[in-house]
Amino acid sequence: MSDLASIPGLSLQNIYVFLVSLFLASLRVGSFLVASPFFGSRMVPLPVRIVSSIALGLGIMTYIEFPSFDELTSLKLFPIIFQEILLGLSCGMVLTMCFSTVILAGEKIAATSGLAFASQIDPTNGAQSPVISQIFSLFLLVLFFSLNGHLVVFELLYKSYDTIPLGTLDNISQTVALAIEASGIIYSEAVLIVLPIVSLLFLMNLGIGFITKSAPQLNLFSFGFPLTILGTFFALYFSVDALQFVFGELIDKSINFVRLMLGGG
Numbered sequence: 001m002s003d004l005a006s007i008p009g010l011s012l013q014n015i016y017v018f019l020v021s022l023f024l025a026s027l028r029v030g031s032f033l034v035a036s037p038f039f040g041s042r043m044v045p046l047p048v049r050i051v052s053s054i055a056l057g058l059g060i061m062t063y064i065e066f067p068s069f070d071e072l073t074s075l076k077l078f079p080i081i082f083q084e085i086l087l088g089l090s091c092g093m094v095l096t097m098c099f100s101t102v103i104l105a106g107e108k109i110a111a112t113s114g115l116a117f118a119s120q121i122d123p124t125n126g127a128q129s130p131v132i133s134q135i136f137s138l139f140l141l142v143l144f145f146s147l148n149g150h151l152v153v154f155e156l157l158y159k160s161y162d163t164i165p166l167g168t169l170d171n172i173s174q175t176v177a178l179a180i181e182a183s184g185i186i187y188s189e190a191v192l193i194v195l196p197i198v199s200l201l202f203l204m205n206l207g208i209g210f211i212t213k214s215a216p217q218l219n220l221f222s223f224g225f226p227l228t229i230l231g232t233f234f235a236l237y238f239s240v241d242a243l244q245f246v247f248g249e250l251i252d253k254s255i256n257f258v259r260l261m262l263g264g265g
Helices: 012-035 046-061 077-113 131-146 149-163 172-183 185-214 220-238 240-261
Strands: 119-121 128-130
Touching: 012 046, 012 077, 012 149, 046 149, 077 128, 077 131, 077 149, 077 172, 077 185, 077 220, 077 240, 128 131, 131 149, 131 240, 149 240, 172 185, 172 240, 185 220, 185 240, 220 240
Parallel strands: none
Antiparallel strands: 119 128
């Protein structure tokens, strides 16, 4: 199949094999792009994702071994297609679930501080979410790209053809188990992000309760509500340095889950 790399000299009888090979080489990375956090969002148009999948598939074609011609022209091709789509979607969904941690943390902070009403349409998924969640999500994406996390993931997908060649994904239950295990990160990491800020807001609300009890003219809406919002802004401002370390560890854990799903060990 390596002679198919010379596209100008491609003969007519090999066009079908070339197109099927390009389709198979683009399935794993294309499915990942559909389900991944940034590349699968509405910010990236669908034609861009299709062209990117084909371009990456052309680079992968010269590296992997394809099934025989008899398998490419028989019903054995459909299980291979299903396995490639399952593997790519699983890796993308695991990465998306890990990145959803910051969205959940932002929603809990917004609900505690009274900023839940400050919500707008999230460009990544088209749903309404608090502004704090969107700030956290953009912050995580900036760290992900600045740390070359996308290059690491693409390298794992590229090298995954050594550990999991085409049509050899036998242990599907392990893939499902890793996906379920990755879903637990959403709650455990969200607690680590939320706990310091929510604890500070709890102490602030406790102090506001004592003040409003001793001075009833300072009610909750004229005194407590603005003070809580102002305290949230200060807490978020001074916790940026700590959040970048937490987000960095979250990126490492998400990439490690993708590595385990692709058979990296």
